[in-house]
Amino acid sequence: MAETALPLVLIGAGLASALIAKRMSHQDAELPILILEQHDTPFGNHTWSFHDADVDRADMQWLRPMIAHHWDGQSVRFRGHERHLPSGYASLTSGSVLGAMKGLANVTIRGGMTASSVQPDGVILSDGRVQACSCVIDCRGYRPSAALVLGFQKFLGLEVELSEPHGLIDPVIMDATVDQLDGYRFVYLLPLSPTRLLIEDTRYSDGGELDDEALTADIAAYASDKGWHIVEELRRERGVLPIALAHDLEKFWSELPTDIPQAGMRAALFHPTTGYSLPDAVKVANLVAESWPIGSVALAEKIRIHAADQHRKHIFYRLLNRMLFRAARPDRRHLVLERFYKLPTPLIERFYAGRTHARDIARILIGKPPVPLHRALMCLREASLIKRRPHA
Numbered sequence: 001m002a003e004t005a006l007p008l009v010l011i012g013a014g015l016a017s018a019l020i021a022k023r024m025s026h027q028d029a030e031l032p033i034l035i036l037e038q039h040d041t042p043f044g045n046h047t048w049s050f051h052d053a054d055v056d057r058a059d060m061q062w063l064r065p066m067i068a069h070h071w072d073g074q075s076v077r078f079r080g081h082e083r084h085l086p087s088g089y090a091s092l093t094s095g096s097v098l099g100a101m102k103g104l105a106n107v108t109i110r111g112g113m114t115a116s117s118v119q120p121d122g123v124i125l126s127d128g129r130v131q132a133c134s135c136v137i138d139c140r141g142y143r144p145s146a147a148l149v150l151g152f153q154k155f156l157g158l159e160v161e162l163s164e165p166h167g168l169i170d171p172v173i174m175d176a177t178v179d180q181l182d183g184y185r186f187v188y189l190l191p192l193s194p195t196r197l198l199i200e201d202t203r204y205s206d207g208g209e210l211d212d213e214a215l216t217a218d219i220a221a222y223a224s225d226k227g228w229h230i231v232e233e234l235r236r237e238r239g240v241l242p243i244a245l246a247h248d249l250e251k252f253w254s255e256l257p258t259d260i261p262q263a264g265m266r267a268a269l270f271h272p273t274t275g276y277s278l279p280d281a282v283k284v285a286n287l288v289a290e291s292w293p294i295g296s297v298a299l300a301e302k303i304r305i306h307a308a309d310q311h312r313k314h315i316f317y318r319l320l321n322r323m324l325f326r327a328a329r330p331d332r333r334h335l336v337l338e339r340f341y342k343l344p345t346p347l348i349e350r351f352y353a354g355r356t357h358a359r360d361i362a363r364i365l366i367g368k369p370p371v372p373l374h375r376a377l378m379c380l381r382e383a384s385l386i387k388r389r390p391h392a
Contacts, residue, residue, distance in 0.1 A: 005031075005032055005134070006032075006132050006133050006134040007031075007032035007033055007034040007108075007133055007134065008020075008024065008031060008032070008033045008034070008133065008134060008135050008136075008137070009033075009034045009035075009036065009122075009123055009131060009133035009135070009136045009137070010033065010034070010035045010036070010136075010137050010139050011036050011115050011118065011123065011136065011137070011138050011139055011140055012035075012036070012037060012038075012138070012139040012140035012141060012264075012266075013035050013036075013037035013039075013042030013043050013109060013111075014043065014044070014139055014140075014141055014264060014265075015043075015046075015048050015092075015097070015264060015277060015278060015281055016139040016263040016264025016265070016266075016269075016277070016281045016284065016285075017035050017137070017139040017263070017264075018035075018043060018066070018097045018100070018101060019063075019066075019278075019281045019282055019284075019285040020137060020139070020263065020281075020284070020285045020288055021033045021035060021101060021104065021107050022062055022063070022065075022066060022100060022101075022104070022285070023062055023282075023285035023286060023288070023289050024285075024288065024289055024292065025104045025106055025107060026061075026062035026289075027289045027292070028292070029104075029105070029106055030106060031106055031292075032106055032108075033104075033106055033107045033108070034107075034108050034110065034131065034133070035101070035107065035108070035109045035110070036110055036113040036115060036123065036125075036131070037109065037110065037111050037112075037113060038111075038112070038113060038114040038115075039111060039112070040111045040112055041111070042098060042101075042109050042111055043094040043097045043098050043101075044094055045094055045235070045237050046093070046094050046237060046239070047091050047092070047093050047094075047157070047190070047198065047237060048091065048092045048093075048097075048277075048278050049089065049090065049091040049092075049171075049190075049276070049278075050089075050090055050276060050278040050279060051074075051087055051088065051089055051090075051349060051352045051353065052087065052088030052089065052090065053087060053088075053349035053350070053352065053353050054276075054278065054279040054282075054352060054353045054354075055278075055279060055282050059282050059286070063282070065100045065103065066092050066096055066097050066100040067090045067091070067092055067096065068091055068092055068093040068095065068096035069090065069091045069093075069190065069192060070088065070089070070090045070091075071088065071089045071090070071169075071170045071171055071191075072086070072088055072170065073085060073086050073087065073088070073089070073169075073170040074087055074089045074170050074171045074172070074173050075170060075171070075172045075173070076172070076173060076174045076175075076176075076341045077172060077174065077175040077176065077177050078174075078176045078177065078334065078337070078338040078341070079176070079177050079338075080338060081338050081341065081342060083341055083342075084170070085345055085348065086345065087345060087348070087349055089170070089171050089173070091190060092278070113125055113126075114126040115140075118136060118138060118257075118260050119136075119260075120136065120259045120260065120295065120296035120297055121133065121136075121296070122136070123136060133296075134293070134295070135261070135293075135294060135295055135296050135299060136260065136261070136296050137261045137262075137263050137288070137296075137299070138260055138261065138262050138263070138266060139262075139263045139264050139266060140266055141264065141265050141266055142242060142265040142266065143265075143266050145251075145252050145255055145268075146251070147247065147248040147249075147251035147252035147255065147386065148242065148244060148246070148247050148248075148252065148268060149244070149245045149246040149247075149385040149386060150208075150242045150243060150244060150245060151183075151204060151205065151206060151243040151245055151321060151324070151325040152203075152204070152205050152206070152207065152208040152240050152241065152242065152243060153202060153203070153204055153205075153240075153241040153243055153274075153275045154202070154203050154205060154208060154209075154210045154238075154239065154240040154241070155188070155200045155201060155202040155203070155215075155238065155239055155241075156200065156201055156210065156212055156215035156216065156219070156236065156237075156238045157188070157198055157199065157200035157201075157236060157237045157238070158198070158199050158200075158216070158219050158230075158233055158235075158236050159192070159196070159197070159198045159233070159234045159235040159236070159237075160196070160197055160198075160199060160223070160230045160231075160232065160233055160234060161195055161196055161230070161231050161232040161234060162195045162196070162197060162223075162228050162229060162230060162231065163195075163229040163230075163231050164195065164228075164229065165194040165195055166191060166194070166195065166197050166226075166228055168189060168191040168197070169191065170191070171188075171189060171190050171191065172187070172188070172189040173188060174186040174187075174188065174337065174341075175187040175188075175189065176334045176337065176338065178218075178222065180330075180331050180333075180334055181203065181218075182203045182205045182330075183203050183204045183205035183206060183330045183333060184203065184204035184205075184324070184330070184333035184334050184336075184337065185201070185202065185203050185204075185334075186202055186334075186337075187199065187200065187201055187202070187219075187222055188200040188202055196234070197228070199219050199222065199223060200219075201215045201218050201219050201222070204243065204324065204325075204333060205330075206325060206330070208240045210238060210240055212238065241270075241275030242265075242268075242270070242275060243272065243273065243275055243321055243325070244268070244270075244272035244314070244317075244318050244321060245318060245321045245322050245325055245326070245382075245385060246318060246322070246382045246383070246385035246386050247268065247272075247311060247314075247318060247382075247386075248383075248386045249307070249308060249311045251386070252268060253304055253307070257300075258297075258300060258301075258304075259296060259297045259300055260296060260300055261296055261299040261300040261302075261303050262300070262303060263281070263284050263303065264277060264280075264281055264284070265277055267284075267303065267307055268307070269281065269283075269284060269307060269310060271314075271317065271352070271354055272314050272317040272318050272321055273317045273320060273321055273351075274352060276352070279353060279354060280310065280354070283306070283310075284303060284306065287302060287303065287306055310354075313354065314354065315382075316356060316361055317354075317356075318382060319382070320364075322382070322385070323336065324336050340364065343363060343364065344363075347360050347363060347364075351364075
């Protein structure tokens, strides 16, 4: 490729931009890619996890260098039910993603760069400089919108070193045997070494406020109850993920420019129930690669069409979220999840992957739901939750 070739510019050094950069480099190692990040710490301080079944085998080939940890199974725990699932699980970390990016000779990351204006053929930076590009993709993270009605999955995680081995082989993706506080509460455990553990206290709550001090104390109490002595806190991370109860697609996209491609959380491309964004980010990365070479305007249209398709596929998940947040009492939300985890493993895998089909839906809904019927019926209509724009 000629040295004068204009780069693909990705705005925001997050998961979506990293996956696009890795996928495009896998396809064309000479394509110049520039990632612009307003902060000095690209990719932040995060853990991004996914189930093996969330992505295709071909995708695992280019994802593998970014994976920090992989396990062959996972477990869930409820007061009335415990289960081990033989489903592979993997995690990326900010460090593993940054390391993978640094290993790509065609990728450049520039920190401390704020985009003041984004055009299809270039980005105007806050210092007045102009960065020309062959294509630009806006990956600047979640953007609040009145077109989305949300619940929240909020968490505080501590990566700790223990004095003795914790005894876990696989992740515990939900330990809901804990006291139910602030909605549906569970503890999420990732065993990183025999004595190193990520302990996350997670709440499916109506509000997005996160009390770090209270959750830190709850994590310490949980560790003590398990007989684990924390000798050192290595790292902590916090997050508030959107859980979509209703989504007005037309209104959402009318708030965005039609000539600038959007990706990741900024495009509301995440699993409505879990808040996981990696599977959708992989799909968009593949869409960019399959469409290349392409300009910003044409790619923006392709991503909008893709987002509309995902929106249709996610109708059922948003319905379940309304049942969980609007029909179930907060202290009984755990019963909905406990019931779900008694279903067959392939169905659970398809649910996480966003590939639930009609037979799965029937299986999930069959029987007496753990929510009052009259409250469930009130949640059927998605449009009733969206505040429509006033007429001009």
